[in-house]
Amino acid sequence: MxxxxxxxxxxxxxxxxxxxxxxxxxxxxxxxxxxxxxxxxxxxxxxxxxxxxxxxxxxxxxxxxxxxxxxxxxxxxxxxxLHRHRRRLEDGLADAQRELLRIHALLDLEEKLMTRITLPAAALAASLDAVRFAAAAEPDGLLPAVLFDAGDSLLTLAATDRYRLAVAELPAAIEGPPVRLSLPLAFVDGVRALPGEITLDLTGEGVRAESGGAVVEGKPLAVDFPDYRRLTRRTTEPVARVTVDTQRLREMVQAAPVAKREHDGSAYDLVIFGLDPEGSVRVATESEWSAERHVAVNREFLLQALDAGGAGQLLLELDGPIQPLAVRVPGGSRFSILMPVRND
Structure with a gap:
């Protein structure tokens, strides 16, 4: 012993x-x-x-x-x-090495005031398609851009021509400081065509998107993008919130009586609709325009908002004839706001 x-x-x-x-x-x-x-x-x-x-x-x-x-x-x-333990140690070392590389990359990004966003190309393209239609046309538009607002693992995209506003949110891997840049439509359209997984490097001086060796570059626009959060923040409940079938509503709008209006020398079509006594959406005539629950909007703008919302169901929020019309995808990740046409 x-x-x-x-x-x-x-x-x-x-x-x-x-x-x-x-x-x-x-x-x-x-x-x-x-x-x-x-x-x-x-x-x-x-x-x-x-x-x-x-x-x-x-x-x-x-x-x-x-x-x-x-x-x-x-x-x-x-x-x-012992073999299993060695494998755990090797896996742990590999994880630590990856994390160290990520930390070094993050320090580099902070030094350069750069933000890096990584996300699937298909998800980004779908969200860009949900807002691109609302951007002002180049070169005459006041805001020929899509806003990229990134922070806290969420990328928010917004576009407006001051007559409508479209917003889409999607999760993303975001490294570096929060960023809010208005990116030109030429860059946006180039990014929409990229496949696979996309890495976006964003600074106030320039932007770069890369996927599978393909690269799209551009420069942010020096434009004052509206505070879309303030514009979309509700302080009261809407007069009505109605779930609609997208295809059925599109058919109703396309078959609706056309009311003509003109703005800055350009003619456009209106569609007027509201709620019937049972609370369902219906197309209205000009004589009903002043009713509390009816609203008139640019017909083309509404059809584009329906296309951007995708198939299935959408949520309409009606606030009467002088308040914006909201078109939302259930779940809240994408929505459009259309400014009403006044019955003057």
Whole structure:
């Protein structure tokens, strides 16, 4: 039999460690002096203590060390346990290396005041399609751009020609400081054509999109984009909120009586609609325009908003004849707001 000090010296484990493994049930002494409490170990237990010391140095959890000690007479079982632990260590090292690279990249982005956004091309293209129609046309438009507003793992896209506003939100991997840039339509249309996964690098001086070796570059526009959050923030409930079938509403609008109006020398068509007594959406005539729940909007703008909303169902919010009409995709990730036409 060997005393605890001798076992500590032979195994490389401290006396305190041997006491710990005794208490944990991993290596219980062969005998303990009932008077002094001194621990005595067998020669086989010295071998176990050496194994414990090695496993401890490589970071094996206590529960697995205990299992390895029980498997000492089955070397292959111990080897399999060691192999699994090595794989965990290698995976952990790979994860740590990736995280270190990410931290270095983040520091580089912060130094350059750059924001990097990574997301699937299909998701970005769908969200751009949901807002692109509302952007002012180049070169005469006041806002020929799409706003990219990124922060907190969320990319918000917005476009407006001051007669309508479209907004779409989508999750994205975002590194670097929050950014809010108005990007030109030529850049936006180039990005919409990229495949696979897209990496966007955004600074106040320039923007770059890359996917599979294809690159699109541009410069932000120095335009004062409206505060879309303030414009879309509701302080009261709408007069009516109605769920509609997109295709059915499109057919109603296309078949509706046309009312003509003119703005800045350009003619356009109106569609007037509201609610019937049962609360369903109906097309209205000009004589009904002043009714509380009826609203008139640019017919082409409404059809484009319906197309951007996609198939299925949409949510309409009506606030009467002088308030904007909201067209929302259920769930709140995409919506459009159309300014009403006044009945003057």
């Amino acid at each position: 060997r005393g605890i000090g001798e076992v500590a010296k032979a195994s490389g484990l401290a006396v305190s460690a041997l006491r710990f493994y005794d208490g944990a049930g991993v290596l219980v002494p062969a005998s303990v002096d009932p008077v002094t409490g001194y621990r005595w170990y067998s020669d086989a237990q010295v071998r176990a203590a050496r194994l414990i010391a090695g496993l401890r140095r490589v970071g094996l959890p206590v529960a697995e060390i205990a299992a390895a000690v029980r498997e000492m007479d089955e070397p292959d079982a111990v080897r399999r346990r």
